[in-house]
Amino acid sequence: MDESAAIAHVLRRTTFGPFPGQVEALARQGAGGARGATGVIESVLAAAPLVPATPVFDEEAESASDGPVGSWLRAMADPAAGIHEKLVWFWHGHFTSSHDKVDTWDLMWRQHLLLREHALGNFRELAQAVTIDGAMLQWLDGAGSIALAPNENHGRELMELFTLGRGNYTQRDVRAAAVALSGWSVDDHGSVAFDPKSGNQRAVELLGRSVTTVRDAVDVLCDRLECARFIAAKLHHFLVGRVASEQRVTELAAVFTQARLEIRPLVAAILRDPSFVEATYARPRYPVEWVTAALAVCGIGNAATAFETMNTLGQSPFYPPNVAGWPPGNQWIAPGTAVARAALAVNAPALPEIAGAADPVAAVFARASIYDPSPGTRTAARDLAFELRRDPGRAATALLALVITSPEFTLA
Incomplete structure (x- = not known):
């Protein structure tokens, strides 16, 4: 693998790029004081966390550029973003909550900021904080749970999906965790509070240890x-x-x-x-990753287009399908998604640049940060360019659609 291809690989996995021109810039400067992939790895690890602007919490305009989704997508699309931004996305798919059930955008955004704060910090502190987060309490029915008749959903998912994994606890442990997590509420203003009268006041046994409070329970789980x-x-x-x-x-x-x-x-x-x-091209570029990169390649900066395309492909921020988050797997790159992906190329702002290049094929591969196209992809692009050589605009559209739907771009 040559240096540019190695840099592009690192950026695909650790950021939401690479974005046009980013690989070339990093190769020239020797990112992180070292060359190639090693330098970029150190660079993305050292990059400062981004601070997104506070969005407008308009329930009627969730896809607006100044809404929660738009604010987060701008951070994802920022070339200055390092591994921290990718980890915010990872934890959102791990400690899931969805606006489909959570009352307000304010609660969802507070959880988002919590994930930002702890994304590269301490897991125990993250687990402690998110367990009594207002959005999580609503999402997992923890709000209003009382010690005498606790809702077990919160405790079960805390163990199965957030800390231990399936098979590492018993139903008795689920009950004990539910008792320890009881007593928390979220009021109409989004304020979280603990009520000693409905919360737990007695020791219960969780995985062989005595616990009373949320903090006790999370500590037991994190110590395993x-x-x-x-x-x-x-x-x-x-x-x-x-x-x-x-x-x-x-x-x-x-x-x-x-x-x-x-x-x-x-x-x-x-x-x-x-x-x-x-491990190059070892997994799908998940829809949020693919859309962020594809919009940059196409020169599109429209939050509504991003949100619509992500929805079409089955994934958008703040709307995980269930408490398990988005599943991994090749279903994300099923052939049926190709038309929706290719549609971004139509009338894309980047088309004049590609059409006007001395070598449109080389130009479109460079813009998409593909430095190691397979023989099949390269041949298909060359054949398209030759067949449509008398219509540069149409050729540029076809080439852009081909490249953003190619395995080299839909895989990470």
Whole structure:
């Protein structure tokens, strides 16, 4: 793999790019004081977190450029974004809440800011905070749960999906966790409060340890080796694109445990391992990732177009389908999605640049940051350019549609 292709690979996995011209700029400057993929890995790890503008909470204009989705998409599309922005997205798919059930955008945005605060911080602190977050309490029916008759949904998902994984607890543990998590409420103004009268006041046994409060329960879960393994395996799959071997999970869990569940050392261990750079095109570019990159390649900066396309492809911020989040898998790049993807090329602002290039094929590949096209993709592009050579505008549209629907662009 040449240097440009390696840089593009790192950016596809650790950011929402690469964006036009970004790979060339990083190659020229020797990102992070080193060349190629190694330098870019260190650069994205060191990049400062972005601070999105506070959105307008208009329930009738969720896809507006100044709404919650638009504000987050601008951060995703910022070339200055590093791994932090990608981790905000990862945690949104892990500690899920959806505006389909959560009352207000204000609550959803507060949770978003919470994920931003802890995205590369300490997992224990993140789990403690999100467990009593207003949006999460509404989403998992934790709001209004009382110790004498607790709602078990919150406690079950905290263990199964957020900390331990399936099979690492019993129904008795679910009941104990539910009791410890009881007593919290969210009022009409979005304020979260604990009521000692309805909350738990007695010790219960959770996974062999005595707990009374939310903090006690989350500490017990985070202290389990199963938690370190579960989070390490899930982050590895997300960043590398492949299921980690048992040995690799053990190694990463040890890193995570020794770091006292600090997320940054775990992420760094995943990215710095040779397996990360070697695993090219190993997973789909999920719709939010693909749309953000494709809009930049096409020169489109319209939040409504982004939101509409993401919805068509089945994924949009703040609307996970269920508490398990968005599933991994190749269903995201099913052939039936190609038409919706290709539609972005029609009348795209970038077409004149491609049509006016001395070599439109080279220009469109460069704009899409594809430096290692397969022989099949390269031949298809050359054939299209030749067939439509007398109509540069039409050729540019066809080439752009071909490239953004190619395996090299729809995979990460």
